[in-house]
Amino acid sequence: MAEIHEISEFLQKGRAKNVKALVQEAIDEGKDPKEILNDGLLAGMMVIGEKFKNNEVFVPEVLVAARALNAGLAILEPKLIEVGNEPVGKVVIGTVKGDLHDIGKNLVAMMMKGVGFEVIDVGVDVEPAAFIDKAEETGANIICMSALLTTTMPSMQAVIDELSSRGLRDKYIVMVGGAPVNQSFADQIGADYYTPDAATAAETAKAAVTK
Numbered sequence: 001m002a003e004i005h006e007i008s009e010f011l012q013k014g015r016a017k018n019v020k021a022l023v024q025e026a027i028d029e030g031k032d033p034k035e036i037l038n039d040g041l042l043a044g045m046m047v048i049g050e051k052f053k054n055n056e057v058f059v060p061e062v063l064v065a066a067r068a069l070n071a072g073l074a075i076l077e078p079k080l081i082e083v084g085n086e087p088v089g090k091v092v093i094g095t096v097k098g099d100l101h102d103i104g105k106n107l108v109a110m111m112m113k114g115v116g117f118e119v120i121d122v123g124v125d126v127e128p129a130a131f132i133d134k135a136e137e138t139g140a141n142i143i144c145m146s147a148l149l150t151t152t153m154p155s156m157q158a159v160i161d162e163l164s165s166r167g168l169r170d171k172y173i174v175m176v177g178g179a180p181v182n183q184s185f186a187d188q189i190g191a192d193y194y195t196p197d198a199a200t201a202a203e204t205a206k207a208a209v210t211k
């Protein structure tokens with residue numbers, strides 16, 4: 001029987017194969033996918049994050065843990081997603097310029113798909129203009145930006161400024177998030193929505209387009 005805490009433990013050791021196998025086993029046993037995500041995968045990453053902060057582990061260990069997390073997420077994705085027939089809207093999502101963190105962004109993308117959005121993922125280290133160009137090209141309704149570094153947060157402002165200078169600010173719903181981002185920063189840069197986690201981002205996006 002797959003124990004959820006074992007998923008967290010193998011993730012912390014960067015053992016992607018074991019994480020994949022245990023996530024699959026937990027799914028087969030009918031465990032709640034959200035429990036597997038929160039108490040297994042994300043709980044393990046939180047431990048690594050704390051150790052990274054305290055210099056108990058370093059970039060290589062964090063990278064292998066992140067790979068193990070992504071491996072587990074790939075198995076879990078179909079269970080977290082229940083897409084309807086017609087997309088409720090289109091979302092362009094990416095991590096802002098200078099920032100290579102993609103785990104939270106991938107999670108938001110996954111949850112957005114789960115509530116029925118078509119998701120266009122522009123990746124990491126995305127230039128401000130590239131968010132807008134892709135939204136214009138694909139007819140998106142929402143631009144979603146993720147930032148994990150305090151130094152890359154100003155890039156969110158740059159996207160909003162460029163939308164305004166192109167006369168497009170009112171055309172798009174702009175959503176921001178990521179560990180250092182908060183409501184007061186979102187208000188300061190003129191974003192439409194800040195949400196603290198991926199599930200809330202997806203619910204908020206759906207409510208915003210169906211309003």
Ligand code: B1M
Pocket residue numbers: 042045046048049050052053059060062063066098099100101102103104105107108144145146147148149150151175176177178179180195196197198199201
């Ligand atoms: Co980085 N890193 N990292 N790192 N890393 C942090 C963010 C850090 C807080 C660690 C620390 O010191 N405690 C710190 C930032 C400090 C700061 O700016 N204040 C940091 C640093 C300093 C760095 C480097 C500079 C380290 C170095 O090289 N010396 C470097 C920068 C590289 C770069 O980006 N240019 C770096 C590198 C890396 C790795 C490559 C090793 C790896 C990234 C691997 C990858 O993403 N593929 C990594 C990791 C994994 C982390 C930590 C440990 C974990 C981040 C993570 O994935 N969390 C992180 C410590 C931490 O956060 N505790 C850290 C799990 C993920 C699910 O959470 O992304 O927050 P998160 O997403 C959440 C919410 O924020 C929200 O939804 C998710 C939950 O549901 N959310 C949104 C995210 N985006 C959203 C968008 C929305 C709404 C919600 O709307 C659009």
